[in-house]
Amino acid sequence: MNDQTTTHRNPFRIVGEYSSHVRAFKPNARFYLLNVIITGAVMGVFRLIFNFYALSLGFDESVLGNLITTSSFVALIAALPMGYLADMIGRKSSLVLSSVLLSISIIAMALWQTETSLYAMNVVSGLAQSLAGVTMSPFLMENSDEKERTYLFSFGQGLQMTMASVGNWVGGYLPTWLGHTQSVSATSSIAYGNSILIAGIGAVVAILPLLFIKSPNISHSQRAVFAPFQYAAKNPGLLTKLVLPMLLTSLGAGLIMPFMNVFFRVVYKQPDPVIGTLFAWGSLAMGIGLLIAPPLADRTGKIQLVVITQALSIPFLILLGFSPIFWIGAVSYYFRLALMNMSSPVYQTFVMEHVEPSARATVASLTSMAWNFGWAFSPTISGWLQVKYGFVPPFIGTITLYIISVTMYWAFFWRKKVEPVPAPAAAD
Numbered sequence: 001m002n003d004q005t006t007t008h009r010n011p012f013r014i015v016g017e018y019s020s021h022v023r024a025f026k027p028n029a030r031f032y033l034l035n036v037i038i039t040g041a042v043m044g045v046f047r048l049i050f051n052f053y054a055l056s057l058g059f060d061e062s063v064l065g066n067l068i069t070t071s072s073f074v075a076l077i078a079a080l081p082m083g084y085l086a087d088m089i090g091r092k093s094s095l096v097l098s099s100v101l102l103s104i105s106i107i108a109m110a111l112w113q114t115e116t117s118l119y120a121m122n123v124v125s126g127l128a129q130s131l132a133g134v135t136m137s138p139f140l141m142e143n144s145d146e147k148e149r150t151y152l153f154s155f156g157q158g159l160q161m162t163m164a165s166v167g168n169w170v171g172g173y174l175p176t177w178l179g180h181t182q183s184v185s186a187t188s189s190i191a192y193g194n195s196i197l198i199a200g201i202g203a204v205v206a207i208l209p210l211l212f213i214k215s216p217n218i219s220h221s222q223r224a225v226f227a228p229f230q231y232a233a234k235n236p237g238l239l240t241k242l243v244l245p246m247l248l249t250s251l252g253a254g255l256i257m258p259f260m261n262v263f264f265r266v267v268y269k270q271p272d273p274v275i276g277t278l279f280a281w282g283s284l285a286m287g288i289g290l291l292i293a294p295p296l297a298d299r300t301g302k303i304q305l306v307v308i309t310q311a312l313s314i315p316f317l318i319l320l321g322f323s324p325i326f327w328i329g330a331v332s333y334y335f336r337l338a339l340m341n342m343s344s345p346v347y348q349t350f351v352m353e354h355v356e357p358s359a360r361a362t363v364a365s366l367t368s369m370a371w372n373f374g375w376a377f378s379p380t381i382s383g384w385l386q387v388k389y390g391f392v393p394p395f396i397g398t399i400t401l402y403i404i405s406v407t408m409y410w411a412f413f414w415r416k417k418v419e420p421v422p423a424p425a426a427a428d
Contacts, residue, residue, distance in 0.1 A: 017295070018151070018295060021147065021148045022148070022151065022155060024145070024148040025144070025148060025155075026143045026144065027214070028139075028213045028214060029140065029143045029144060029152055031209045031212045031213050032095070032139065032140075032143075032156070032209070032210070033155070033156055033159060034209035035095070035099065035206050035207075035209045035210050036156050036159050036160050036163070037159055037160075038163075038202060038203075038205055038206035038209075039099070039160070039163075039203065039206045040160035040161065040162070040163030040167065041164065041166050041167040041170070041202065042106075042167060042199045042200075042202040042203045042206060043164060043167065043199075044163065044164035044165065044166060044167020044168045044170070044171060044279075044283060045167040045168075045170055045171035045174065045195065045196075045198070045199040045202070046106055046171075046196060046199040047164075048167070048171035048172065048261060048279050049174070049175065049192055049196055049199075050109075050196065051064055051258075051259070051261050052175075052187070052192055052261065052272065053109075053189065053192035053193060053196060054067060054118065055262075056187060056188060056192050057113055057189050059115065060387065061259070061262065061386045061387055062380075062383045062384055062387050063115070063383075064259075064262075064383060065258075065259075065379040065382055065383025065384070065386075066119075066379075066383065067118055067119065067122050068122075068258045068379040069375070069376055069377065069379045069380045070119055070122040070126065071122040071123070071125045071126035071129060072126065072129075072254070072372045072373075072374075072375035072376040073126065073372075073376035073377075074122070074125075074126025074127060074130065075126040075127070075129045075130040075133065075368065075372040075375075075376070076130075076369050076373050076376045078127055078130040078131075079133070079134055079365040079366070079368045079369040079372065080365045080366075080369070082094075082127075082130045082131045082133075082134045082135075082365065083134045083364060083365030085131065086131065086134050086135045086138070090215045091135055091138065091139040091142065091213075091215065092210065092213040092214075092215045093215070094131055094132075094134075094135040095132065095135055095210050095213070096207060096210045096211065097131060098127075098128045098129075098132040098135065099128070099132075099203065099206055099207045099210060100207060101124050101125070101127055101128035101131070102125060102129075102132075102203050103200055103203040103204045103206075103207065104124060105122070105124040105128060106121075106125075106196060106199055106200035106203050107197060107200035107201070107204075108120075108121045109121045109196055109200075110193045110194070110196040110197035110200055111193075111197070113189060130368060130372070133364070133368035133371070133372075134365045134368050135364075136156075136364075137153075137348050137351075137352050137367075140156070141352050149353075150293075150294045150302070150345070150349045151294040153345035153346070153348055153349045154290050154291065154293045154294045154345040154346065155290075156345070157290045157341075157344060157345045158287045158288070158289075158290030158291035158293075159287070160287075161284070161286040161287035161290055161341075162283065162284060162287030162291075163287075164286075164287075165280040165281065165283035165284035165287060166280065167199075167280075167283075168276055168277075168279035168280035168282070168283050169276055169279075169280035170276075171279075172272055172273045172274070172275060172276010172277055172279070172280070173273055174195040174198065175187065175191040175195050175272065176191070176272070176273065178191050182194070186272065235355075239355075239363065241408075241413070242354065242355075242363070242367070243367060243370045244408060245408040245409050245412070246347075246367055246370045246371055247370040247371075247373055247374065248401045248402075248404055248408070249310075249371075249374070249401065249402065249405045250371045250373055250374025250375060250378075251373070251374035251377070251378050251401050252378075252398040252399075252400075252401030252402050252405070253375070254375040254376075254377065254378025254379050254382070255379075255381065255382045255397050255398045255401075256321075256382065256391070256394050256395060256398050258375070258379050258382075259379075259382060259383075259386065259391075259394075260279075260333070261275050262386075263391055264278060264329075266391075267329075267391060268326045268329060270326070278330055278333070281334060282333055282334055282337045283337075285334040285335075285337055285338040286337045286341050286342070288338065289309075289337070289339065289341060289342030290341065290342050290344075290345060292342070293305065293309075293342040293343065293345065293346050294346070302346050302347070302350045303347075303350060303409060303413040304414060305342075305343050305346055306343040306346060306347050306350070307406060307409050307410045307414055309339045309340070309343045310339070310340055310402065310405070310409070311406045312339050313335070313336045313339035313340035313402070314399060314402055314403060314406070316332040316333075316335040316336040316339065317332070317336050317340075317398065317399055317402065318399060319332035320336055321396075321398075321399070322392075340402075348367070350413075351363065351367060381394075382394045
């Protein structure tokens with residue numbers, strides 16, 4: 001107790017403990033983090049620009065919602081097959097393949113600007129997203145010990161968001177820079193397309209660190225075809241409780257999050273550089289939140305952190321959606337991002353700790369499916385609502401779904417404690 005009190009009162013001790021957890025990361029985890037750094041910056045550029053790129057090609061918000069839905073729907077239906085593929089070919093090959101598919105999709109979107117091409121490459125992007133999603137959590141579990149596990153999950157996502165902030169900032173100015181060099185408008189499809197092409201080249205570079213990962217031997221029991229289903233049959237209630245709140249959160253997030261750059265342009269009348277800078281600071285706020293999540297989780301408990309931070313984010317979501325003043329909306333955007341997302345890797349760790357090793361790939365597939373389900377259907381609904389009624393109905397839907405999901409987290413796991421499954425030690 002005294003040691004905990006001293007740690008709580010001494011910030012230098014906290015920093016020292018955090019550093020010791022980071023130094024404990026395995027070599028495989030470090031190569032993965034290098035990939036995360038590059039990919040985070042690449043996706044920061046791509047996600048900021050893609051919506052504007054599609055609109056510059058003459059498509060409206062309804063088509064944009066359908067494009068976003070396509071990648072998420074493919075990720076949804078491919079999750080279970082990709083979970084098996086990840087077990088068959090190994091985590092390293094899965095990570096490399098997903099990065100290759102992502103690179104192809106981004107570059108092709110820049111080179112071929114037809115509606116058919118954009119849909120096709122969103123299919124490829126969905127496959128890449130699905131394979132990466134089902135591989136990441138088991139890979140990090142297999143390459144970490146209990147001591148640093150929560151820190152590795154959070155540090156990876158924190159680095160991703162921090163680098164996304166760099167990508168967002170660059171993405172806000174990149175079309176302007178490229179437009180000047182080619183004597184075209186910064187908001188033209190040419191400027192946006194070339195910006196996305198540069199992001200695609202960066203995605204190719206991100207593959208290199210993954211090539212140095214050493215593949216561990218996976219036991220037969222971990223590859224057993226029926227083991228995950230046997231586990232699911234024995235634990236249907238637990239799996240439902242683990243997945244259902246995430247499903248509702250994804251339904252809410254899919255209504256507004258893919259359209260935030262459009263929201264700031266349409267509602268607050270802000271230009272691309274301002275939106276890019278806003279997104280950059282937002283990603284940085286999220287990254288900071290993710291980085292400070294592990295020591296907070298150590299003190300509050302994992303599920304307690306999930307409930308508290310997600311509940312606190314809801315008032316800021318309300319301010320973001322309904323404040324008529326830009327700076328209030330911007331500040332609320334930062335707080336909502338940091339609070340709502342800082343618990344994500346903590347909850348991923350929580351889920352992986354509560355299922356047996358043989359079932360982790362399949363459970364990771366189920367959680368990936370739950371997350372992608374909302375993003376597969378909500379953007380299409382939101383795009384239609386925006387065309388008809390504006391952003392008010394999507395925000396109301398998101399707020400309602402978030403309140404329900406937070407209540408479920410509290411009722412399922414905080415009120416009644418669930419014991420984790422002991423995990424084997426990671427290989428060096």
